[in-house]
Amino acid sequence: MTIHLSIILWLPAVAGLLALLLPGRFARWISLLGSLLVLAYAITLLVDYDRAAGGLQYVTDIVWIRSLGIHYALGISGLNLVLLATTAVIFTASAIWTLVDEPDHGKPGIYALLMGLAQTAVMGAFLAQDLILFVVFFDLMLVPFYFLIVIWGGPDRTSAVLKLFMYTLVGSLLMLVGAITTGVLAANGGEPSFLLADLAKTPLGSTAQGWIFLAFALAFLIKMPSFPFHGWMPDGYSNMPIGVLAVFTAILSKVAAYGFLQIALPLFPDAAVRYQELIMIVAVASILYGSAMAFTVDSARLVLGYSSIAQLGFIVLGIFAFDGRGADGALLQATNHAIVAGALIFVVAMLARRAGGSEKLSDMGGIAKGAPAFAAVFLVFSFALLAMPGTANFVAEFMILLGTFESKMVFAFIAAIGVALAAFYALRLYISAMHHRVGAKVNSFELTLREGLVLVPLLLVVIALALYPQFALDPAEDATSRALSAAQQVQASGSETSTTAQGAK
């Protein structure tokens, strides 16, 4: 069976275009249909991907810009297989949300087109096997979100979106310079090629690796966001429409985490080892800062925003432990967090409906009283967020900490505090919204059928992952060990020289 990745990649954009061209009342349906087709395609990939063989499969490779040696190269590996399916799930959930739960906000065709473009760009970043193609899709992801926020965003949308754009583009444009320099230096005067496979064969000199790695790291850390590069996050989160925010918080941050494994570690192993502790410090700082902020802010949205900073900190920590289990855990956690965070964003919108339109925790309280089923669903997601044993999040965080413990024990100890803090903020979110004294404006009602259509599928995914995390971990193991091998070699040779030096003494 031949599967063309170009089809799944461009399908959402095409569906979006159709939605724009056909009468507006069909737009949301076409958008949903498009994302369902992508989901079906992604599931086919999940089943069809040869796990025993591993490696890069379904490769498409066409020369795109001949003068610069840039290829349109796509491929599926254990790294992006599950993330691609996760993307499809979240975009489908968002399309359902837009169709059944959101009031008509005008211009449904443009909305559908922009969401389609966003999905294409995100999947492009996941699938790209050429460095420049990756950077192009990585930057392109932002453009539809700009319009989505400008047209449908909150009251401060213009300044919020400008801040978001400027922050993230500083990183991604420096990354572009780094990417091109990588290709030019690797070509060494010959014909450049930006295929990741070619670039990995010719590692750069140590000095060049240093600044290029930092450029990539900066781009990824801003996109996640990670402390202290999260300046765009509070305004950005507060002003995004719900369907957009769910996608943004669930998926875009994961592209950045994926970038570390796919690009930064294999291409710049020397620098990755050199800056390992720096990145781990950033990760741990993000965990602590994000947890502390999530524990104090009043806006339910921002609780999730700051909790994302903390969760992404865990993912980075797992990757930079340079230990197979840490990276596997990080990849699993990327999927877990995407599903849970996306679902909780919808939950926040549903809470706001029951609290007189306010997303402030201080205006909520006692919502559980009239909505036991809703409370139960919310509780499951909260438990997943705090990584309760029994959820896949627990497995993932456990593996991350195990990997970190093996390589950098101190960081593991500090990060473990973050696990406890997660319980604090997740339960605070749940309890102050659902229990406590009934808020002044609260008018609680049970989970409606429409809301259920959004939340229940996500709930099923969470449960499935909890029952059988191996399904997501399995393809990752081989791929992460490939991604880490270069850095592990550097580390091993580094420690060898230091032990021989000690031995000589």
Next chain:
Amino acid sequence: MSFLLAAATPTAPNIDWAGLSPLLVLLGGAILALIVGLAGSRAIRTQVVPLISLATFGAAIAAVISLWDQSIVLIEGALQLDPLTLILMLVICGGGVVATLLAWRDQAAEEIAHGEFFSLMLLGSAGMFVLVASRDLVTTFVGLELLSLPLYILCAARVREERSLESGLKYLIIGSVGSATVLYGFALLYGATGQTGYSAIAAAIEASNLAADPLFLTGVAMCTVGFAFKASLAPFHQWTPDVYEGAPTPVTAFMSVATKAAAFGVIIRLFDVAVRPAVEAWQPIWVAIALITMVVGNVGALRQDSMKRMLAYSSIAQAGYILVGFVIVTDLGVQAICSYLVLYSLGNLAAFTVVLARERETAEGDNISALRGLGTERPVLAVVMTMAMLSLAGIPATAGFMGKLRLVEAAAAGDYAWLVAVLVVLSVVSLAYYLPVVATIWRGETQPGTDAASGVPVLAGGAPDADAANGRAGWELTLVGVVLAAAVLVFGIIPQPVFNLVASAARGLGLS
């Protein structure tokens, strides 16, 4: 008698008329436009003259294409027809076509008469040909003046409007200072080397080791300053915002593309050929100019209400980016400059087209408030403007991104990665003035009639009669805008044709 003729013939220069055809076409078109512009019938004046201009630019493009990939030395070494000349002429004539369409039913052409207006535009383009093709100091100066003089007049074309006159006068004074500086520099170069031909100058520098000669270096410095004036590079850019704002919009659009291409053409040829042996002496200065220009352009464009002023500063910033391709002095750098000029001009012209359309449709002039509600009112123009802004900002999937990609690649290969890092950080600043335009287009609801109250008061020189006369923008603006926006998108996705076009750009320069 016959022996006299025989004695005279050998001294006459050998002229390759085919090679000169673009120049001849432009000059012929200029004369024809001037004559037809005298016709008694108003219909002929207002319709046929622009058509002549359009046909002339079209014929010039055809002549350029027929000469494609040739390298000929014309008129005894005064001019050189090589890929660089031809590529830049393509940009200039393309800009001419767009500017003609923009000016077709414009008030500016009405006020100084159509014959003069289009004839001057064609003459200016002829000057640009001479300038980019020249390989001799004397021809360079002739080209420079032939380019500048028509533009001084065109800037003041709206003779009943104070801002336009001010713009023309300002351009005349500053431009003359620039020309004088260049001329003085040329005199010193000639004094130091004893040569006027570019290759001969280069040979003389190497032969008598002039790279550190004070007379020679002063000449180079004066040329640098003079051309920095002409190309509006900081710190010699102060005239640009005022002139861009005051000049009629079709003229501004033409200047921002064609003049820029011509100025960079001559800078490349003079510095990469004539004074290249002294590259160590001038390279650091140009790096500094590039840095200052990028900073000044990007910072100056912030918080501008006038779209034309914003685009003026943006064009200064873009000139700074182009300099990054210039200072590395490599083959790849020249290719990058040419692709950048081609790709950047698409977005830039599209932006001016929409600004002009809104000048005609609303009473807001070129103020950004004229764009409010464009997304619902004129969705096609809104998409055009959006593509233009995204392209100028260098967002992926637009032509501007591919232009920047080439510059980054050339700079990285030329060991100037740090300069290009500065470029990208500053181009993030540029988002702060491009994106609000996009936001204004798509978010704001139209509030007819009340907009002026919130913004800047309408200027006295706003010529309300002109706006009243032209309630509609005209289909040609929409057409031009759509074609340009489509080109922005297509070349943003498939840039290889442009890269093929410029592949041999530096062949006549002998760079590595």
